[in-house]
Amino acid sequence: MRQVEGQSRSARVARAPWALMSAFVIVAACSGGEKAPATTTAAAPDTLLPAPAESLLTQDSASRSIQRGLALLTATRDSLPAFAGNELRCTSCHLNKGRKPFGNPWVGVSNRYPAQWARTGTTVSLEDRINDCFRRSLNGKPLPAGSADLRDIVAYMTWLSKDMPKGPHGGLAVDSIPLISPDTVRGKTQFALYCSRCHGPEGQGGKSLGVLNPGPPLWGKGSFTIGSEMSRQRIVAAFVHHHMPFDAPGFVADSIANDVAGFLLSRPRPDIPGKELDWPNGDAPPDMAYKTKAQVKAAGPARQQP
Numbered sequence: 001m002r003q004v005e006g007q008s009r010s011a012r013v014a015r016a017p018w019a020l021m022s023a024f025v026i027v028a029a030c031s032g033g034e035k036a037p038a039t040t041t042a043a044a045p046d047t048l049l050p051a052p053a054e055s056l057l058t059q060d061s062a063s064r065s066i067q068r069g070l071a072l073l074t075a076t077r078d079s080l081p082a083f084a085g086n087e088l089r090c091t092s093c094h095l096n097k098g099r100k101p102f103g104n105p106w107v108g109v110s111n112r113y114p115a116q117w118a119r120t121g122t123t124v125s126l127e128d129r130i131n132d133c134f135r136r137s138l139n140g141k142p143l144p145a146g147s148a149d150l151r152d153i154v155a156y157m158t159w160l161s162k163d164m165p166k167g168p169h170g171g172l173a174v175d176s177i178p179l180i181s182p183d184t185v186r187g188k189t190q191f192a193l194y195c196s197r198c199h200g201p202e203g204q205g206g207k208s209l210g211v212l213n214p215g216p217p218l219w220g221k222g223s224f225t226i227g228s229e230m231s232r233q234r235i236v237a238a239f240v241h242h243h244m245p246f247d248a249p250g251f252v253a254d255s256i257a258n259d260v261a262g263f264l265l266s267r268p269r270p271d272i273p274g275k276e277l278d279w280p281n282g283d284a285p286p287d288m289a290y291k292t293k294a295q296v297k298a299a300g301p302a303r304q305q306p
C-alpha cells in the first residue's frame, strides 16, 4: 500500500520541519551585516510538469472522455451546477489544468491511489479524493459512483499521469514553506495591498471588479469550506507564496504569506458537518483550522478546580 503524499506530511512536519525544505530555501544576502538575513523559499518554477500534449487527443471515444473530464474541471460550476456549491472551479486551486509545480498538481495523481489517508484513517480511491474536493473545496455534493462525469474526470487525470512513475510525487506538495505563527493584523494590511484588487476588498471575489484576472472568493459563502485542504494555514500560505498575486507570483515572502493565510482563515467561511471526526488516529497536522475529537481526547479532561 502506498502512502498519499498529502497524508505522510503530518508525520514529516513533526519529525523534521525544516530539513525537507532545505532544497527550496534560499537565503537572501544581507548587505550591511547588522540585520538578520531574510529567508524565503524559492518560488515555484515557471515551467509546467511533463504531461502529454492536448493537441495529441483525437476524436475517438477515449479522447472525448478525457476532453470532457478537463472541461468539467475547468468549467465546474457551469457544467455541474447541482454538484458545485460555491464560486470556485477545480482549477481555481489545481492550477494550469493540474500541471503546475506546487500548484496542487494532478500529473501523477492516478498513480498514487488507492492509498491510506490519515485524514479519514481509511484507504481511499482517486474517486474518493475527487469527491472530497467536490464536498469540501467546492462546498457541493459528491458525484455518483459510476457516473459518466466521475469516469471522465478520472480519464483526464489518468491520461495526465501516464508518463509519470508510480508512487508519491516527492517535493511537489503545495505545503512547501515553513509554518510561521501569523500576524493577522499585518495579514489584513497585506491583503488590502496585494490581493483585494482581484479578490475584492471583502474577499468576495473579483467578478464585478472589471480586472483582467478576477480571482475567486477567498472567504464568505462563495468560498471553500473550513474542511478543505486549502483551509490549512501552511497549504494556503505556500499556495499564495508560489502562485499569488496571479500576475506577479513569487513576490510574497514566506512570513507575509503566513500572515495573509492567517488573516484569510480568520474570516468566516462555510462549515462542513462531521469535520471533528477527521484524523481519527490523533495525527492531525499542526496547521488545521479546527480541533478534532481525537485531539481533544489526547489533550485529556479539563483540570478539576480544587
Ligand code: HEC
Binding pocket: 004, 005, 006, 007, 073, 076, 088, 089, 090, 091, 092, 093, 094, 104, 105, 109, 112, 126, 129, 130, 131, 133, 134, 137, 138, 153, 173, 174, 175, 224, 228, 229, 230, 235
Ligand atoms: C479551494 C482549493 C481547491 C479546490 C477548489 C479544489 N481542490 Fe482539490 N485539493 C486541494 C488541496 C489543497 C489538495 C491537497 C493537495 C496535496 O495534498 O498536495 C487537494 C487534493 C485533491 C486531490 C488529491 C491530489 C493528490 O495529489 O493526492 C484530487 C484528486 C483533487 N483535489 C481533485 C479536485 C477536484 C476534482 C476539484 C473540483 C471538484 C478540486 N480538487 C477542487 C484544493 C482544492
Ligand code: HEC
Binding pocket: 088, 091, 092, 093, 095, 096, 191, 194, 195, 196, 197, 198, 199, 213, 214, 215, 216, 217, 218, 224, 230, 236, 239, 240, 244, 245, 246, 247, 252, 260
Ligand atoms: C491579478 C489578480 C490576482 C491577484 C492580485 C491575486 N490573485 Fe489570487 N487568484 C487569482 C486567480 C485568477 C485565481 C484562480 C486561478 C484560476 O482559476 O485559474 C486565484 C486563486 C487564488 C486562490 C485559490 C482559490 C480561492 O479562491 O481560494 C487563493 C487562496 C488566492 N488566489 C489568494 C490570493 C492572495 C492571498 C493574494 C494576495 C497576496 C492574491 N490571491 C492575489 C487572481 C489574483
